[in-house]
Each structure stands twice: as C-alpha cells, then as structure tokens.
Amino acid sequence: MNNTAVRGTRAMTLALAATTAFILAGCASTAGGGEAAPEAGCAPEDIQLIGQVRNETNPYEKAWLDGGDAFAESVDLEQTRLTYDGESPKQQEQLRQALSTGNPECMVLNVLPNGDSDTTPIVKEADAAGAYLVTQWNKPADLNPWDGYDTWISHITFDGVDSGRQIAEAMFEQMGGSGGIIALQGILDTAAAKDRFAGLQEALAENPDIELLDEQTADFDRTTGFEVTKTLITKHGDAIRGVWAANDDMPLGALQALEAAGMTDVAVVGIDAVPEAVQAVADGTMTATVSVDGPWQGGVGLAMGYCALTGELDVAGLSDEQRAFFAEQTLINAENAEENLTPKANVEDFECGNLFDRVTGPVS
Numbered sequence: 001m002n003n004t005a006v007r008g009t010r011a012m013t014l015a016l017a018a019t020t021a022f023i024l025a026g027c028a029s030t031a032g033g034g035e036a037a038p039e040a041g042c043a044p045e046d047i048q049l050i051g052q053v054r055n056e057t058n059p060y061e062k063a064w065l066d067g068g069d070a071f072a073e074s075v076d077l078e079q080t081r082l083t084y085d086g087e088s089p090k091q092q093e094q095l096r097q098a099l100s101t102g103n104p105e106c107m108v109l110n111v112l113p114n115g116d117s118d119t120t121p122i123v124k125e126a127d128a129a130g131a132y133l134v135t136q137w138n139k140p141a142d143l144n145p146w147d148g149y150d151t152w153i154s155h156i157t158f159d160g161v162d163s164g165r166q167i168a169e170a171m172f173e174q175m176g177g178s179g180g181i182i183a184l185q186g187i188l189d190t191a192a193a194k195d196r197f198a199g200l201q202e203a204l205a206e207n208p209d210i211e212l213l214d215e216q217t218a219d220f221d222r223t224t225g226f227e228v229t230k231t232l233i234t235k236h237g238d239a240i241r242g243v244w245a246a247n248d249d250m251p252l253g254a255l256q257a258l259e260a261a262g263m264t265d266v267a268v269v270g271i272d273a274v275p276e277a278v279q280a281v282a283d284g285t286m287t288a289t290v291s292v293d294g295p296w297q298g299g300v301g302l303a304m305g306y307c308a309l310t311g312e313l314d315v316a317g318l319s320d321e322q323r324a325f326f327a328e329q330t331l332i333n334a335e336n337a338e339e340n341l342t343p344k345a346n347v348e349d350f351e352c353g354n355l356f357d358r359v360t361g362p363v364s
Contacts, residue, residue, distance in 0.1 A: 042106035042309045044075060049302045050098055052082040052091065053112045058220070058249055059274035060294045061112070063343055067298030068110060070345035075306060086187075086219075088114045092121060104129035108305025110298065113138040115189035123152050132308050132315075134301035138190050145323040153304045153315050155324040156297065157363060160192050163290040164199020164246070166331050167269035170288035171242045174267040178209035179241030182232045184254065186220040186246040193220075196246045196271060213239060218250045225253030233261050242267040248277035248289055255285060273332050273340060282337035291330045295345035296358070303350035312352040321362040328358045 051068035053061035065081045072079040080098070084091035091114050098107070109131055113119040119139040126133040127149045136156045145152040171181070183200060186193035197215070204210055213236050218224040225245065233240065243258070243266060245251040251270040258266050264285075270277055273291030280286035307313035332340050348354060 063294035067295030110301030160195025164196035225250030
C-alpha cells in the first residue's frame with residue numbers, strides 16, 4: 001500500500017471514530033441545564049446521606065429528617081440524622097467530624113445552617129473535602145453556589161416576605177381590620193426571621209388601623225414563645241387582638257399563655273404548617289399558617305446529591321436559578337387545614353428529573 005492510501009485509510013478511521021463519539025455523546029442522559037450528565041462518581045451503595053437540623057423537638061425539623069429517611073429508603077440507603085440544638089459551634093463540629101470520618105467524595109449533606117453567618121464555613125469545608133452540599137433557609141446575600149463552589153449544588157429557601165405578609169393579612173381579616181397585635185420574631189441572625197418580619201411590616205403599612213403593640217424575639221422556640229407572650233399579656237392585656245409569629249412553635253407556646261389568661265378569641269398565626277399547628281387551624285384556635293413542606297425539604301436536598309453522585313445530575317450545567325431558588329409555599333387556613341393534617345414525603349418528587357419542579361424564582 002502506498003503512502004497516499006495509508007493516509008486515506010487513517011483519515012477514514014479517524015472520521016469514523018469522531019462520528020461514533022459524537023453519536024454516543026448525543027445519546028448520553030442529560031440533567032441540569034441540558035448538558036450531558038457526568039459519569040457516576042460513586043456506586044449507589046457507597047453513598048452516605050446526612051441530614052442536619054437544629055433539633056427534633058421542633059415538629060417541622062423532625063418532619064424534615066423524616067423526609068430524608070423516606071428518600072434514603074427509596075434508594076436502599078440510610079440517612080444519618082444530626083441535630084445541633086441551635087448551637088453554631090456544635091453544628092460546625094458535627095460536620096467536621098462527618099467529613100473526617102467518612103468518605104466525603106461519596107457524601108451528601110443536606111443542612112439547615114443555624115444562621116446566615118454559619119453558612120460560609122459550612123460551604124467552604126464541604127467544598128474543600130469534595131462533599132456534595134445543599135443548604136436551606138440561611139445564607140449571606142453575597143454568598144452564592146455558582147461563585148466557584150463545585151460541590152455546593154443548591155441553596156433552597158422560601159419567600160419569607162411573602163409568607164410573613166400572607167399570615168398577617170389572614171390575621172387582620174380575622175380581627176376585622178383593626179386592633180392591636182404583638183409579634184414574636186425568630187432567631188434574628190437568620191434570613192427567615194428578617195424576611196418574615198419585613199412581610200409583617202409591609203402588611204402593617206397597608207392596614208393603618210392595625211397597631212403593632214410590641215415585638216420581641218422568641219428564638220423560634222415554643223417555651224420561649226410561651227414566656228414572651230405571658231410577659232406581653234401582662235404588659236398589654238386585652239389590647240392584644242392578634243399574635244403574629246415567625247414560625248409555628250412560638251404561636252403554639254403563645255396559645256398556652258393566652259388560654260391561661262382566658263384570652264381565647266385572639267387571632268394567632270404562624271409559619272411551617274407543623275401537624276399540631278395545622279390541627280389548631282382546623283380546630284379554630286389558630287387562624288393560619290404557611291406550609292413549606294418539611295418532608296420535601298428533607299428529601300430533595302439528599303436526592304440532589306445522590307443524583308449528582310450517580311451521574312444523573314450535572315451540577316455544572318444547572319442554571320443560577322436552580323442553584324439558589326425560592327420554592328413553593330402554601331397558606332393553610334380553615335378551608336384547607338383538614339387535607340394538610342399529615343405531611344408526608346412523596347418519593348416521586350425526589351426522582352432526578354423532578355428535583356426542580358417546585359422552583360418559583362431565583363434568590364436575588
């Protein structure tokens with residue numbers, strides 16, 4: 001064979017190889033922003049799933065971890081449930097231990113940072129170790145997953161201004177549009193507490209006949225909610241016609257204080273739709289709450305990491321909106337409380353193609 005023939009044969013061989021590679025690439029499964037999904041990084045049985053919240057005495061946070069268990073069971077794994085009792089140093093130490101004792105490159109962390117300032121060290125340590133991470137609720141406004149963090153998949157939160165305003169408007173309607181209220185704020189170093197209170201302030205600006213008598217932090221805690229409300233009842237008495245609270249644990253505590261004072265006709269609202277609060281709405285002792293679906297939060301964060309590790313989700317191909325987004329939330333009132341009494345995870349929500357179905361807009 002002469003040199004011209006050899007060159008021709010080689011050219012045909014290279015062209016065939018390139019065509020075959022192109023066809024195979026086109027047949028590859030896609031995820032995220034339409035890009036070809038990466039090759040699986042870990043065998044499914046080697047993946048470690050970790051969910052971390054403040055405590056399990058808060059029904060919403062317990063429901064979050066239960067949702068993580070539901071997802072883990074659906075893929076024949078177990079979730080490690082971590083709680084840090086609202087103590088930032090304890091949260092950081094738990095995550096450091098997890099990253100140092102397991103195989104971080106096959107690890108998924110679904111984390112509720114204790115406050116905005118806790119998110120940065122969590123993100124940096126997880127990214128340095130190569131562990132996939134989903135954070136929820138709290139982060140500094142200038143910290144974003146797309147700023148060079150390869151394994152920080154997403155930050156999920158909810159429009160707190162909207163939920164704070166929704167429950168305020170429901171309370172004002174129950175009050176007949178006038179009267180005095182007290183507000184129970186959450187942990188002040190959290191976006192959720194700040195945004196929800198901003199929503200209340202928006203509603204107050206539009207309802208001049210409603211007077212904010214007092215506002216104090218009750219740390220998202222039921223016992224503190226009881227004590228603060230008890231103190232404010234002593235201070236303001238029957239002038240209190242409504243209690244606005246930034247989660248559900250605080251108003252459940254407030255209800256106990258109101259009942260003890262014989263003030264059973266006060267409109268009380270909260271956020272999170274924990275079963276006890278939804279039951280209170282159904283019974284008429286609470287006016288409204290907002291559901292952010294704790295079981296979904298607990299499962300979807302782990303599912304994102306699992307899909308990334310099994311090659312079904314391309315993190316680099318996700319849009320900015322998918323990497324930091326507001327998720328759906330629902331006002332629960334007397335009309336729909338009965339159908340929302342028992343929150344359960346729907347494992348179909350955790351399938352790799354459904355992970356971003358609840359996105360309502362980007363976190364700006």
